[in-house]
Amino acid sequence: MPIRFRLNAFCAGFALWAGFAALASAEEACEPDKLGTARIAEVGTQGGLMIGLKTYPAAIPLADHEVILTFDDGPDQRTTPEILRALADQCVLATFFDIGAKVDALPLLARREVEEGHNVAHHTYTHPQPTLTFMSEAAARADILKGMIAVERAAYGQDFPDGEPTDLAKLKLHTPFFRFPGFADTADLRLWFGENNVAIFGTDLWASDWIEMTPDQELKLILGRLEKAGRGMLLFHDNRQWTADMMPGFLAELKKRGYRVVHVVAGAGTGPTVPAPAGWVSETGRVTGALKPRLDKNAPTRPAGPIPVLPAPVE
Numbered sequence: 403m404p405i406r407f408r409l410n411a412f413c414a415g416f417a418l419w420a421g422f423a424a425l426a427s428a429e430e431a432c433e434p435d436k437l438g439t440a441r442i443a444e445v446g447t448q449g450g451l452m453i454g455l456k457t458y459p460a461a462i463p464l465a466d467h468e469v470i471l472t473f474d475d476g477p478d479q480r481t482t483p484e485i486l487r488a489l490a491d492q493c494v495l496a497t498f499f500d501i502g503a504k505v506d507a508l509p510l511l512a513r514r515e516v517e518e519g520h521n522v523a524h525h526t527y528t529h530p531q532p533t534l535t536f537m538s539e540a541a542a543r544a545d546i547l548k549g550m551i552a553v554e555r556a557a558y559g560q561d562f563p564d565g566e567p568t569d570l571a572k573l574k575l576h577t578p579f580f581r582f583p584g585f586a587d588t589a590d591l592r593l594w595f596g597e598n599n600v601a602i603f604g605t606d607l608w609a610s611d612w613i614e615m616t617p618d619q620e621l622k623l624i625l626g627r628l629e630k631a632g633r634g635m636l637l638f639h640d641n642r643q644w645t646a647d648m649m650p651g652f653l654a655e656l657k658k659r660g661y662r663v664v665h666v667v668a669g670a671g672t673g674p675t676v677p678a679p680a681g682w683v684s685e686t687g688r689v690t691g692a693l694k695p696r697l698d699k700n701a702p703t704r705p706a707g708p709i710p711v712l713p714a715p716v717e
């Protein structure tokens with residue numbers, strides 16, 4: 403029996419179906435010289451999940467030379483279509499952590515991401531500056547929920563005939579994945595996501611593409627980091643021109659070097675995850691922990707948690 407019939411959850415079932423359908427159509431259309439999407443990985447979000455080695459001591463299990471592609475901060479009128487074209491040209495699927503306000507401004511682009519088989523996941527409504535940790539917990543929750551509603555309406559066509567939900571528990575998410583802007587989480591929000599079966603995505607590797615660079619510089623940087631790690635979830639920003647310009651060459655290089663793309667969809671249960679290697683430290687915890695007292699003299703100290711924060715290795 404196909405796995406999808408064993409899933410009760412509407413969201414997980416839909417995501418898995420969409421993933422398989424997209425994979426099937428990508429495979430049909432894909433020439434053997436293209437990168438292609440090698441497999442669909444289900445990840446259960448029941449009770450919450452925290453993954454991505456830059457921030458959390460767990461990751462989605464990947465074989466050597468497997469990568470997951472993720473993009474933040476879109477959609478963008480100019481660069482997102484360029485990224486989508488590069489992905490389609492190589493028949494690969496990705497997860498877009500879209501900003502709700504941008505989705506409201508460009509709903510058709512968010513819809514197109516889903517229609518082309520990608521996930522549209524969540525990244526707040528306003529992408530608050532400097533981060534969510536500078537807001538009250540109530541304001542942070544409201545911003546996140548508003549972003550999720552915008553994505554559900556535009557990308558997945560969900561309407562709200564009885565009014566927009568005011569409680570995350572009452573909102574059905576097609577892709578229950580969230581990434582904190584700046585990786586800056588709080589104990590309260592981690593708990594809230596856990597109670598509502600939303601997975602918190604950090605990332606394993608990034609291209610540092612929030613810094614302006616040439617496409618060639620970015621290509622060398624991300625390939626160098628990937629060759630060192632051998633696998634991992636990668637983070638890019640689909641609103642950066644240098645990333646859009648680099649993407650065709652990057653995907654071609656992945657194919658040449660024998661990498662395989664894994665597409666993650668929401669599944670039943672919890673996980674699977676693999677623990678971080680011994681000696682792991684949170685790289686982003688060090689950065690966000692240092693940022694908060696510097697930017698906000700009156701802020702309480704960052705909530706204590708199970709995440710050890712130690713100096714990160716210099717790259």
Ligand SMILES: [Zn+2]
Pocket residue numbers: 474475525529582583584
């Ligand atoms: Zn962001």
